[in-house]
Amino acid sequence: MSSGIAILFQAGSGHQILCHLVVHGEEVPEIQRNPRLQVQTKKKKKKKKKRERERERENLGNAASPSSSPMSQSVYALKSPKGPLFPLRSILVFLIALFGFYVCYFSFNQIDLENKENLISGEEQIRTLCGRHTIPNELMQYVHFPKPTSYSRGECACTPVRFFVIISMQRSGSGWFETLLNSHPNVSSNGEIFSIRERREDISSILRTLDKLYNLDWHTSAAKNECTAAFGLKWMLNQGIMEHYHDIVNYLNKKGVMVIFLFRRNTLRRIISVLANDYDRKTKQLNGTHKAHVHSKEEVQTKKKKKKKKKRERERERENLGNAASPSSSPMSQSVYALKSPKGPLFPLRSILVFLIALFGFYVCYFSFNQIDLENKENLISGEEQIRTLCGRHTIPNELMQYVHFPKPTSYSRSGSGWFETLLNSHPNVSSNGEIFSIRERREDISSILRTLDKLYNLDWHTSAAKNECTAAFGLKWMLNQGIMEHYHDIVNYLNKKGVMVIFLFRRNTLRRIISVLANDYDRKTKQLNGTHKAHVHSKEEADILARFKPKLDVPTLIPNIRSAEQSITTCLDHFSSTRHMILYYEDVIRDQNALSRVQEFLGVPAMRLSSRHVKIHTSPLPDLVDNWEEVSEKLNGTEYARFVDGADYDK
Structure with missing residues (x-):
């Protein structure tokens, strides 16, 4: 095995001199000996690969061309084929075009609908739900449904x-x-x-x-x-x-x-x-208070008198200052403040002056210590007593002073308390604030209950619709299932301490109350009046719609339910017997014209005719109000509750 080395030299004339060496007798291939040949070989390979890729693209293009597919020769050919395929092809093209048009139309229409929906306000959506109204179209922009x-x-x-x-x-x-x-x-x-x-x-x-x-x-x-x-x-x-x-x-x-x-x-x-x-x-001319508006002629006259009095006092002060400023008006200054003691009878005058100054100093010291003691005593006087001291005149007997504050109607749900409260609120001096304790957070424990009562007692409860007259009775409505029975001991102590008056409002005919409760629960679920639930209505048409429903009473549990309701009333009256209270029944308010006068007398407000816009819902006889009346009357006849069947204790 031999190996060789090729060495390339660069001559000065630009020619290359290649020395080819053979090692161990084996010759090196020419392509390895010549670098130029290597470059040319690489270029040829690139061109070959490029031609191969172009052929592949041509083959793919031919495969996709209409001539390569038999279907394309029949459907897409420029020349129409013979036979029945022409109508089918035309129908297919028409359906595809129609589908494309529909997709485009629906897309643009959907965008337009979304834009319109964004423009529809919450008020217009509620108008759609509520339906009927009597407002002209040109005034609709000034009306909304909060x-x-x-x-x-x-x-x-x-x-x-x-x-x-x-x-x-x-x-x-x-x-x-x-x-x-x-x-x-x-x-x-x-x-x-x-x-x-x-x-x-x-x-x-x-x-x-x-x-x-x-x-x-x-x-x-x-x-x-x-x-x-x-x-x-x-x-x-x-x-x-x-x-x-x-x-x-x-x-x-x-x-x-x-x-x-x-x-x-x-x-x-x-x-x-x-x-x-x-x-x-x-x-603060009116008993130490500022009033921007007054409600009596006496207050107006008091302001005028105090203005005149103040004016006269200012005039006297100016006169006194003018006299004090003149040097001739004070002869005492020439004798008392002279450096040299005068002779004669002026000495006793100087002694008297010194004595008066000493007496005045003693009085100032005594008054200062006494004032500290008075301030401590004033801190013990409650806010109500301070106001009584400032306001002075009143027409309330002394034995009733402890009860002067606000009423608290205590009731059962569906006992006419909503209607009774609107009667109270029609009086210009009375403000009853609804079921304050229907919100669970205000009655979750005794501390939250007392905290809420304190706010009401101090009139720190937000109100915006001011009365035309000063509020003389301020209170709330409290149902028996809103924490009053669970914490009755602490609540009774609070009411007695604050001198709160209690109005017990119940219904004698417990059967009618049960029917009203069931009808109200049904409407809360079904919302019969334009998709809204109404516990109280203000028109005969709405009352007739709600009165159409006839509840079916559970006969086996009817007597236990009546007995339980009456026992709750008895227990409540027993727990709150120590408070200053009056007991009122719904049937008495309807039947007795003097009942509301007694309520106003109890509250200590001027008696006047009270009114309410509430319309009674269930005015028909009992057999027309209950779906299974025969079973109910058969169950109650012969019992202590048979008096509810004939409805003798209720007049429409």
Whole structure:
């Protein structure tokens, strides 16, 4: 075996000199000896591979051409084939074209539908659900159907609401005008919302607050007898509306908000009223309190008298200061403050002056120590006693002073408590705030119950629909299944300590209450009135629809259920017997015209005619209300509950 080495030299003339060496007698191949030959060989191989790839592409192209497939020669050939295949081919082409057109049309139409759906607001969707309304089309942009997140509108979900803003200036009669609006059962104006600086510090906080109002997520407790149809606020010009007017105008136009501009023609009178109000804010002329608006002629006269009195005092002060400033008016200064002691009878005067100064110093020291003791005593006086001391005059007998605060109607569900509460709320001095403890968090333990009661007791419960008159009775409705029986001992102690008055409202005919409960549960599931559940209705048409359902009573458990309900009432009355209370029955309120007068006397408010817009649902005789009445009457006849069958204790 031999090996060789080839060495390439570069000559100066550019010629290459190749020295071929043979090692061990074996010759090296030429392709390895000549590098140029190696390069040429590589190029030939590349060209060969390129030609092979081109042939493969041509073969693939020929395989895909119409001439290569027998079907293509018949269907796609330019020349029409003979025989019956021509109509089939035409139909197939037509169907394919039609399908393509349909796909394109549906795609574009779907895009258009999605765009339209994005434009449909929540209010229009609810309108579609609610159906009937009597609002002209040109006014629909000013109406919306709020969906509050903090509570359910229930029976008012399909009632359209107009959102309004009263734009005014201070002391232009806007407070009086707002109480006029709030006297309407369907209007709720919520005062100067933006008087709180945090709500108007920038445009985002303003729009956030407006959104809450627009969606009816603004807390209110004194419910109207009717569903709210107009909801708004009062907005003063100095409360951020002018600084951000451009964004606010866009918002109002977008939401269809109606604006009421309320101003005063006589600007001079407005300025006088502003100055008088600022003066009262500083001096608090009415028993140490500032009142921007008053409700009696006596308060107006008191303000006028105090203004005149203050004016006379200021005039006297000016006269005294003028006399004190003149040097001739004080002869004492020439004798008392002289460096040289005068002779004669002035010495006793100086002694008397020193004695008076010493006496005054002693009095100041004594008063200071006594004041500290008085402050400690004042801390022991409760807030109610301080207010009594300030307000002074009242017409309440001393033996009733401990009961002056707010009422608490305690009831069973479907006992007429909703209707009774609307009667109370029709009184301008009474505000009953509904089933506060229907929310579980407020009654999960005794501490949360007492905390909620304290808020109500101190009137720290948010309310927006202000009464035209001052609230004299403030309370709530409390069902027996809302924690009152589980914690009765602590609750009774609280009520007695605070002097809370209790109204027990029950129903004598327990059978009718059971029928009402079953009918209400059925409507909660089926939502018979335009897809909404209504516990109370305001028209005879709606009442007739709900009255069509006839529940079927469970006969074997009927008597135990009646007995259990009556036992709960007896136990409740026994637990709360130590409170100051009155017992009222639904049937008595309907039958006795003086029942509501006794309630108003019990609450200590002026007696007046009370009204409610609620319409009774079940007015028919009992046999027309129960599906299996024969079984029910047979079960109750001959028992202590036979009196429920004839309905003698109820008059329509």
